[in-house]
Amino acid sequence: MNITQEDIRSRIEINSISGNEIEVNMGPHHPSTHGVIRFILHLDGEIVVRATPDVGYLHRSIEKIAEKLPYSAFMPYTDRVDYVAPVNCNVGYALAVETMGNLEVPERATWLRMLGMELTRIASHLLGVGALTVDLGAYTPFVHALREREYIFDLMEILTGTRMNNNYVRLGGVCQNVNDDFFEKLSKYLDHFVLFLDEFERLIGLNKIFIERLKGIGVVKAEEAIHFSLSGPNLRGSGVQIDLRKTDNYCFYDQLAFDVVVGKGKFGVVGDSYDRYDVRIEEMKQSEKLLRQILSKIKEGEIQAKIPKKLILPEGELYHRTEAPRGELGFHIISDGKSLTPYRVKIRTGSFTAMTTLSDKLKGMMVADVIAYFASLDVVAPEVDR
Amino acid sequence: MNQLAYMIILAVIYLGVIVVTAGVLTVVERRIAGRMQSRIGPNRVGPQGAVQWIADALKALQKEDIIPDQVHPFLFKIAPYLVFMGVFLTLVPIPFGAYAFMEDLDVGIYYVLATASFVVIGFMIGGWASNNKWSLLGGMRSAAQMISYEIPTALAIVVIILMAGSLNLNKIVQAQGALPHEWYIFRNPFAFIAFFIFFISALAEGNRVPFDIPEAESELVSGYNTEYSGIRFLLFFLAEWANLVVIGALVTVLFFGGGNLGFEYLVQLPLPGRDPMKIEILGFLWFCFKTSIFVFIIIWLRWTLPRVRIDQLMDICWKYMVPIGFFIVMGTVLWVYFVPDNSQVDFITRIVMTAISTWILIYFVYRVYRNLKITKAKIHLNPFL
Numbered sequence: 024m025n026i027t028q029e030d031i032r033s034r035i036e037i038n039s040i041s042g043n044e045i046e047v048n049m050g051p052h053h054p055s056t057h058g059v060i061r062f063i064l065h066l067d068g069e070i071v072v073r074a075t076p077d078v079g080y081l082h083r084s085i086e087k088i089a090e091k092l093p094y095s096a097f098m099p100y101t102d103r104v105d106y107v108a109p110v111n112c113n114v115g116y117a118l119a120v121e122t123m124g125n126l127e128v129p130e131r132a133t134w135l136r137m138l139g140m141e142l143t144r145i146a147s148h149l150l151g152v153g154a155l156t157v158d159l160g161a162y163t164p165f166v167h168a169l170r171e172r173e174y175i176f177d178l179m180e181i182l183t184g185t186r187m188n189n190n191y192v193r194l195g196g197v198c199q200n201v202n203d204d205f206f207e208k209l210s211k212y213l214d215h216f217v218l219f220l221d222e223f224e225r226l227i228g229l230n231k232i233f234i235e236r237l238k239g240i241g242v243v244k245a246e247e248a249i250h251f252s253l254s255g256p257n258l259r260g261s262g263v264q265i266d267l268r269k270t271d272n273y274c275f276y277d278q279l280a281f282d283v284v285v286g287k288g289k290f291g292v293v294g295d296s297y298d299r300y301d302v303r304i305e306e307m308k309q310s311e312k313l314l315r316q317i318l319s320k321i322k323e324g325e326i327q328a329k330i331p332k333k334l335i336l337p338e339g340e341l342y343h344r345t346e347a348p349r350g351e352l353g354f355h356i357i358s359d360g361k362s363l364t365p366y367r368v369k370i371r372t373g374s375f376t377a378m379t380t381l382s383d384k385l386k387g388m389m390v391a392d393v394i395a396y397f398a399s400l401d402v403v404a405p406e407v408d409r
Numbered sequence: 410m411n412q413l414a415y416m417i418i419l420a421v422i423y424l425g426v427i428v429v430t431a432g433v434l435t436v437v438e439r440r441i442a443g444r445m446q447s448r449i450g451p452n453r454v455g456p457q458g459a460v461q462w463i464a465d466a467l468k469a470l471q472k473e474d475i476i477p478d479q480v481h482p483f484l485f486k487i488a489p490y491l492v493f494m495g496v497f498l499t500l501v502p503i504p505f506g507a508y509a510f511m512e513d514l515d516v517g518i519y520y521v522l523a524t525a526s527f528v529v530i531g532f533m534i535g536g537w538a539s540n541n542k543w544s545l546l547g548g549m550r551s552a553a554q555m556i557s558y559e560i561p562t563a564l565a566i567v568v569i570i571l572m573a574g575s576l577n578l579n580k581i582v583q584a585q586g587a588l589p590h591e592w593y594i595f596r597n598p599f600a601f602i603a604f605f606i607f608f609i610s611a612l613a614e615g616n617r618v619p620f621d622i623p624e625a626e627s628e629l630v631s632g633y634n635t636e637y638s639g640i641r642f643l644l645f646f647l648a649e650w651a652n653l654v655v656i657g658a659l660v661t662v663l664f665f666g667g668g669n670l671g672f673e674y675l676v677q678l679p680l681p682g683r684d685p686m687k688i689e690i691l692g693f694l695w696f697c698f699k700t701s702i703f704v705f706i707i708i709w710l711r712w713t714l715p716r717v718r719i720d721q722l723m724d725i726c727w728k729y730m731v732p733i734g735f736f737i738v739m740g741t742v743l744w745v746y747f748v749p750d751n752s753q754v755d756f757i758t759r760i761v762m763t764a765i766s767t768w769i770l771i772y773f774v775y776r777v778y779r780n781l782k783i784t785k786a787k788i789h790l791n792p793f794l
Contacts, residue, residue, distance in 0.1 A: 047542045053630060069546070069719055160618060160716030166446035222784040232619055232715050390546070391628050391718045 028387045044072055051080045055158045055394045058404025062381070064393070071393060074385035076378050082408040089368035094120050094334050095194050097368070102188040104352075104370055105406040108147040110139035110183070111347040113192035118273055119343035119354035120194055124336045131324035132196040137274050138209075138317050139182060139191055141310045145216070146175045147348035148256075148303045148310075151401035155300055156227050158398040159236050164227040171219055174212060181205045194334065196327030206318055213311050220307060228304060237300060238291030241384050241396030248294065251380045255350025255373045256306060257400055260286040260299035267346035279316045281309045296399035303401070333363055349373035349406060374406040423511055427500060431650035432462035434704065438650070441705070442712045444789070465643075472639035480636065481538040488535030489637065489644035495527025496648040496655060503658050504579045506668045506693035517578035518566055521659065522559070525614065528648070529555040532623060535645075536633035547632020550719060551616065551623030557726045558613040558620075564734030565607035568600055568741045569593055569663045582667035594664040595762040596755075597748070599740040604664045606730055606737070608703075611659065613722070615652045618711040622719055657703035661696060668696030 050061035059080035065073040085104060089097045101116040102109035114136050121128060153168030176186040182201055183189035191197055227233050243253065248261035258265060266283040268276040284305035286298030338360025344353035350373020357367040377400040385393050436451060436458055443450025451458035476482055501524075502517035504510040514520050529552055536548015572593055573581045585592050594604045613620035624632045634645045661667055670692045717725070748754050781788055 045542055047546075055628065066546075069550075156715065160621065161714060162442075163445050163712045166448070170447050218784050218786075222780075222786055225780055225784065226713070227715070230715065232717055235721060236715060236718060389718060389720065391622070391716075394628050 043067055049393070050077075055398065056404070057154060057398070057402060060378075060402070060404050060407065062385070062393070064385075064390070066390065069389045069391075071385050071388050071390065074382055074393070076381045078375075078378055078404075078407050080408065081404045083405070085409045086368050086370060089365055091364060093363045094124075094336065094365065095330075097365075098192065098194070099188075099190045102190055103405060104409055105147075105347065105349060105372065105374075105403055106188055107150055107403050108143045108348045109188050110136070110143040110179075110191050111147075111345065112352060113190070114140055114274075115343070115345040115347065115352045116354050117192045117194055118345060119341060119356050120334075120336065122343055123339070123341045123356060123358065124194075124330075124334060126195045126330055127328045128195055129325035129328055131200075131322060132326045132328075133274050134317055134321040135182070135197050135201070135326065136192060137276070138314065138321070139179070139189070139197075140274075141313050141317070142175055142179060142182070142209075143189075144348045145307050145310050146172045146179075148307050148401075149175075151348070152223075152300055152303050155395075155398040155401075156233070158394045159233060161227055161230075161233070164223060167219075167223060167226065171216065174215075178205070178209055178212060181208070193327060195330040196325070198327075200326050206321070209314065210318055213314055216311055217308070220304065220311075224304065228300070234290050234297060236391075236395055237297035237399065238295055240291075240296045240392050241388070241399065242292050243294045243380060243384070245294065252376045253350065253373075253380065254376060255346065255348070256302045257299055257350060257373065257377055259284060260302045260399075261294035262286050262288075262298075267344055267351060271344065271346075273343075273345055275320075278320065279313055281313050284309060296395055299399040299401070335360070335363060336365070344371070347373065349401060349403065350376070370409055372406045372409065374400075374402045374404075377402050378407055419511055423500060424497065427497060427651050427654070428647065430654055431647050432466065433459075434650045434653060435465070435646070436461045438708050438711075441708050445709075445712050469639050469643040474640065475638045477540065477636050480540045484534045484538035485636075486641070488531045488538060488633075489641040489648075491531030491534065492528050493531075493644045493648045493651075495524055495529075495531060496651045498524035498527065499655050500651075500658075502578050503655070503662060504582055504667060505658070505696050506689050507579075507582075508689060510579065513577065513579050516576050518570065518576050518581070518663075521578075522563055522566065526555075526559070528614075528652075532633050535637070539633070539636040541636050543629045544633050544635050547623045547629045547635070550629075551633060553719070554616075554620065554623060554722060555614050557723060558610040558730075561606050561610040561726060561730035561734045562614060564731070564738055565603040565610070566663065567738050568603040571738070571741045571745055572596060572600065578662055578667075582662055582669050585666040585669055587666065587670045589766075590759040590763045592664060592666040595759050595766065597741065597744045597758055598762065599737040599744060600664070601762060601766075602733065602737050603741075604660070606734055607663065608656075608660060610726070610730060611656045612707065612710070613726070615656055615707075616649065617653075617707055619714040619716050620722060621711075621716055622722060653704050653707055654700065656707065657700035658696075660703050661699040665699050667699075668692035670695055 044065045044067050047064050047066060048061060049064050050056040051059040056062070061077040061080065063075040063077060064071050083103065085100050088100055092100075098113060098116065101112040104112045117136075120126070149168045149172045153165040153172075156168070157165035179189055180186050182205060183191035184199060243251070243257070243261045245261045245263050248258050248263060253261065262285050264283050264285050267273075268281075269283055284302050286293050286295075286302055288295070288298060289301055290297050336356070336358040338358060340355065340357040342353055342355040344351050346352075351371060352373065353371035355367075355369040355371070356365050359366045380400070381397070384396060388396065439461075440450040440452075440458065451461040454461045454464045476485060499521045501511045502514040502520055532551040532555070533548045536544045536546075536551070539545070569581060570576060573584045575581060575584070581593075589595060593600050595601065616623055622628070624634070629635075634642060637645060670688060748758070780786075
């Protein structure tokens with residue numbers, strides 16, 4: 024007879040005060056909490072009876088800083104909202120301000136932005152799945168994923184000038200142009216990347232132990248995922264077919280063909296940890312397709328529109344959301360119509376909502392599953408706290 | 410008195426050899442891991458980083474010996490020694506060549522099983538005395554794991570004992586021959602299964618990936634050795650790497666004919682190098698070669714596989730390994746009784762088993778080749794970058 028998590032949960036309800044619990048702090052300094060996140064775990068042996076996630080150790084007051092800075096000066100701070108996917112955050116903020124201020128963006132600049140976003144998405148997902156494997160104890164796939172990420176950083180260095188925290192996007196355009204040499208390098212890299220993904224799947228994705236560790240662990244059903252307001256790959260891992268790139272039509276995503284990947288319950292139930300891993304792998308393949316299409320469509324042209332030196336947005340508020348690697352990244356900007364700075368900027372991130380599932384889902388898991396489930400959500404600490 | 414002095418000198422020599430072997434193994438493992446992960450690994454200290462381990466050891470020796478507050482000082486201090494002693498003592502009866510062993514114990518393999526249990530006591534004491542909840546979890550995990558896996562290990566060894574009719578490791582080696590079909594692993598199907606059971610449970614007893622859950626860096630923050638530093642921490646790791654050699658050596662001795670080169674025949678043959686001393690050295694090298702293959706496989710597994718969960722680990726042991734273990738013991742009993750040595754059935758079985766294993770090996774190489782071709786990955790065989 025196999026004991027499921029549900030059985031253990033019902034047993035916890037009955038013996039809620041067993042007196043044999045120990046309370047341990049997982050984090051803030053723990054190798055698997057991806058930064059500084061803390062769980063207070065109440066353990067009965069290896070089984071988690073209660074889990075309380077504790078966030079806020081990486082709070083940098085980014086939203087408050089926004090209120091003190093002109094709109095364009097806040098751009099470098101958006102890199103740090105999610106330092107694993109900086110360009111996506113750049114673009115998210117830029118689009119919000121541009122939509123609110125009715126600023127034009129040259130066509131080539133938008134294409135370059137999309138190029139940066141999709142490259143960053145691949146880099147971010149590589150780190151996500153890589154960290155998942157290292158949390159399960161497989162070190163080599165992690166290093167292989169990081170190696171590929173380094174190649175992408177080499178490309179990002181040509182594109183944006185920096186390897187990480189690429190402060191690439193400007194209001195009304197991007198900061199620098201690239202020549203055809205870069206596009207050649209990129210398309211050569213994409214040829215290599217497809218093969219790498221295949222190798223990665225052979226190395227770890229289809230590994231029996233890896234599958235056994237992930238299948239059926241931390242199942243988030245579709246309605247639950249919506250209830251928890253999960254977004255991005257975590258939501259799609261639960262089988263909900265929503266991608267803001269399709270639904271919201273920002274940038275030129277409507278001109279490109281790509282599939283919205285959803286979890287299919289490849290080895291276990293739809294919405295388990297393996298599905299979330301699988302969705303990320305498949306999304307990397309889709310991003311690769313997108314990059315090839317962008318390469319074929321990009322044309323010469325301006326990369327920066329003229330924008331007023333002292334930008335004052337009209338009075339009102341606007342919420343603009345984009346599809347970042349960790350889910351919906353929304354910028355809610357309120358302007359009083361008088362000052363050079365926003366009245367308030369609220370950032371909505373996918374990692375934060377993913378954290379809300381933890382205290383419910385961790386109950387009844389084993390300690391090792393806590394790591395597996397948490398890693399499969401691909402939570403990044405700075406994005407949680409901002 | 411002379412006897413005592415002789416024993417002490419022998420022990421010191423053995424200690425030196427095993428420490429050096431374990432030390433060199435740390436560098437070898439890191440270099441292999443480096444190659445697997447598209448990086449170089451340690452190559453600064455000495456030629457190709459060969460004496461990196463001395464630098465590491467000296468660094469650990471210079472560290473302050475930290476005994477945290479509120480630990481149990483005596484137990485905290487003694488735990489690493491127990492672990493190291495457990496591993497070191499298992500080396501005593503292992504025959505590295507026809508005459509290269511510390512003591513020709515008649516209860517050889519039984520003694521190995523007994524002394525290996527010191528390790529689990531060390532882990533438990535270390536985990537408990539550290540006054541750290543993660544360490545305690547690690548200690549408890551290791552106790553559950555190692556005691557469970559002693560049973561399949563013992564059952565696999567019983568298969569060999571039944572076939573050899575002796576507990577003496579030297580006699581077990583002598584009973585096998587130099588050629589593959591004379592090795593115990595290919596003698597009958599049950600011994601073939603016993604090899605896998607022994608190898609897997611030896612991995613689990615040695616806390617190696619995929620069964621390294623007592624350490625589980627990403628779960629338990631290194632488990633029982635979290636609070637240790639300096640030389641005590643080093644002793645834990647020395648024991649771990651020495652244990653690699655022990656596993657490799659035991660597999661070689663029990664299943665792969667040890668350093669047996671067919672000594673008796675070789676000295677009678679009119680060969681130029683039939684000096685017994687030379688043959689002994691050749692046998693030792695042959696033994697080292699086989700052992701290092703298994704050590705390499707263990708390192709290879711460690712850097713490839715993820716780790717299993719504790720309940721899966723227990724499932725593997727109690728639901729699969731132990732029943733199969735009992736099955737192969739019964740099977741071997743019947744086999745030994747009904748199929749006499751050197752009969753026709755015995756000979757055919759050996760040849761067939763060897764052929765099947767060779768085919769498995771060839772198929773594996775083919776699969777690797779095919780994977781390389783599909784993923785267009787490059788293979789670099791030069792170990793010195």
